[in-house]
Amino acid sequence: MKILVINAGSSSLKYQLIRMETEEVIAKGGCERIGIPGGKLTHKAHGKTYVIEREMPTHTDAISLVLAELVDKEAGVISSMDEIDAVGHRVVASGEAFKKTTLVTDEAMVLMDEIAELAPLHNPAAILGVNACRAVMPGKKMALVFDTSFHATMPDYAYLYAIDYEDYRAYKVRRYGAHGTSHKFVAGEAARYLGKSPEELKIITCHLGNGSSISAVKGGKCIDTSMGFTPLAGVPMGTRSGDIDVAAIDFLCHKKGMTMDEGLNYLNKQCGVYGISGVSSDFRDLIAAKEAGNDRARLALDMFAYSCKKYIGAYMAALGGLDVIVFTAGIGENTPSVRRDAVAGLEAFGIKLDEAKNEAKGDGIREISAADSKVKILVIPTNEELVIARETAALL
Numbered sequence: 001m002k003i004l005v006i007n008a009g010s011s012s013l014k015y016q017l018i019r020m021e022t023e024e025v026i027a028k029g030g031c032e033r034i035g036i037p038g039g040k041l042t043h044k045a046h047g048k049t050y051v052i053e054r055e056m057p058t059h060t061d062a063i064s065l066v067l068a069e070l071v072d073k074e075a076g077v078i079s080s081m082d083e084i085d086a087v088g089h090r091v092v093a094s095g096e097a098f099k100k101t102t103l104v105t106d107e108a109m110v111l112m113d114e115i116a117e118l119a120p121l122h123n124p125a126a127i128l129g130v131n132a133c134r135a136v137m138p139g140k141k142m143a144l145v146f147d148t149s150f151h152a153t154m155p156d157y158a159y160l161y162a163i164d165y166e167d168y169r170a171y172k173v174r175r176y177g178a179h180g181t182s183h184k185f186v187a188g189e190a191a192r193y194l195g196k197s198p199e200e201l202k203i204i205t206c207h208l209g210n211g212s213s214i215s216a217v218k219g220g221k222c223i224d225t226s227m228g229f230t231p232l233a234g235v236p237m238g239t240r241s242g243d244i245d246v247a248a249i250d251f252l253c254h255k256k257g258m259t260m261d262e263g264l265n266y267l268n269k270q271c272g273v274y275g276i277s278g279v280s281s282d283f284r285d286l287i288a289a290k291e292a293g294n295d296r297a298r299l300a301l302d303m304f305a306y307s308c309k310k311y312i313g314a315y316m317a318a319l320g321g322l323d324v325i326v327f328t329a330g331i332g333e334n335t336p337s338v339r340r341d342a343v344a345g346l347e348a349f350g351i352k353l354d355e356a357k358n359e360a361k362g363d364g365i366r367e368i369s370a371a372d373s374k375v376k377i378l379v380i381p382t383n384e385e386l387v388i389a390r391e392t393a394a395l396l
């Protein structure tokens with residue numbers, strides 16, 4: 001069975017074709033600059049990279065180009081589209097409309113339109129991606145795989161905000177979380193690596209990338225997560241503020257003459273470690289700047305690690321103990337100093353890092369806790385596309 005995974009953004013589209021029997025990626029790539037001049041497709045297959053520069057006015061043009069490349073005589077990996085058994089689409093927000101992976105139907109797409117406003121930067125792009133695939137591959141089975149589904153198991157006291165309950169009921173304003181496919185994948189991988197069943201474990205999963213979120217996973221189910229109604233909440237991120245007193249936003253909007261929309265744009269795009277450091281949203285740049293003596297880069301890194309540590313402490317309490325901490329995504333997998341600072345001083349809680357193992361580079365799953373640490377600390381490369389493909393295959 002071969003599953004095509006599609007992750008559509010507003011002007012980009014990433015794809016992977018996965019053979020499910022071996023979970024091997026047969027081909028992958030992405031389209032950039034859809035709808036704007038300078039369109040480009042980068043396609044990787046047979047150990048080679050193929051680049052096509054072509055205008056792609058719409059997502060349908062982009063999907064058509066991807067499919068042409070997948071069946072191309074030289075760069076292709078399949079002889080016809082019939083070899084694709086199904087398509088799995090990544091969708092950021094599900095609201096309360098979808099609790100799990102769902103087959104694409106006309107009815108499901110009506111619901112998708114209704115919840116699009118929950119993630120205005122992401123969900124409309126996913127709808128474009130689905131519609132483009134339906135136009136180019138009519139009749140092909142497709143699944144909607146939501147970033148939020150893994151968090152659907154949170155108890156009401158964890159996902160509710162303390163607002164008027166009738167407003168929650170009317171408008172569904174609550175915590176939904178994000179990065180669910182990643183949290184689910186690494187929690188499962190942690191259990192597999194330790195040779196335990198997920199039911200036995202209390203795990204804190206730290207997905208630290210340009211967007212970051214931390215989840216508490218008990219018995220294989222998410223019981224709390226740091227992102228909220230939107231992916232703006234939680235720890236500070238590349239350019240997102242993370243948690244902030246909303247009254248401070250109102251104050252800032254007045255002072256800077258911003259509308260609420262502009263204020264939200266500011267919190268999403270000009271804050272986080274970028275806003276604090278004034279240097280960059282990229283942690284590699286921040287670490288270089290700190291080493292060169294930039295104190296605001298030092299401050300941004302300290303704030304990030306401190307915030308991660310607070311969530312780890314809070315989730316240890318929520319879980320009633322802790323067996324494993326997992327670090328994943330760009331920063332979690334590649335930045336030892338952040339991992340070190342996020343767990344520093346937690347030895348009293350049985351969390352002890354092995355400094356040398358933490359610094360050592362490596363691929364695959366790595367254990368970086370000290371031999372006498374009660375809590376295992378693992379680095380696990382995430383694989384959101386594989387989860388999307390597995391969910392799609394399971395639905396079929």
Ligand code: AMP
Nearest residue numbers: 209210211281282283284329330331334
């Ligand atoms: P992500 O959003 O998961 O792609 O993560 C992006 C973040 O990971 C950026 O802040 C990068 O600086 C950081 N990062 C650090 N080292 C690496 C690396 N070797 N490869 C990719 N991202 C890295």
